[in-house]
Amino acid sequence: MSDIRRIIITGLFTALAIILHLVENIIPMSALVPGAKIGLANIANLLGLVLFGFVSGLEILLLRVLMVALLAGSFLSINFYLSLSGGLLAYLIMSFLYYYGKDRFSLLGISVAGAFFHNLAQLIIAYFIIKNTGIFYYLPYLMLLSVPSGISIGLVSYFALNYLSQGGDIYAS
Secondary structure, three states, X not given: OOHHHHHHHHHHHHHHHHHXXXXXXXXXXXXXXXXXXXXXXXXXXXXXXXXXXXXXXXXHHHHHHHHHHHHHOOOOOHHHHXXXXXXHHHHHHHHHHHHHHOOOOOHHHHHHHHHHHHHHXXXXXXXXXXXXXXXHHHHHHHHHHHHHHHHHHHHHHHHHHHHHHHHOHHHOO
């Protein structure tokens, strides 16, 4: 794939991630567990990883986190650090499982692991910020919610990959 094509597709996937993040802010998941989200933007990260490799997926993640923080006015705030830490750990775990465990883990399993570690990283960073162990009382609830959200994101990613692979154009060099 040419560099220009890769940059354009990375930009499109980053735009998709930003839009999904903004749409997710409309969904009232925090009524169940404060701070809980589905993780819709992770669809673009997972697709970037599978379609274009580790670096492109990481670029999508970092650009999305940075752009959303700049758009929301939360750059270098607590929300920024929570989003960045959760996204990075989730992406690293998903990448590891994709490259070294895809014979044992489906895309759904990889996505659930990503959701689980995203929540874990955010709680750990939140603990270091507020210095209160009570934050870990959220852990069981967030871990339970990571299963259906990870399955949902994994399913959407799976069907999107199947659809994109039928068109063939996205893979063209």
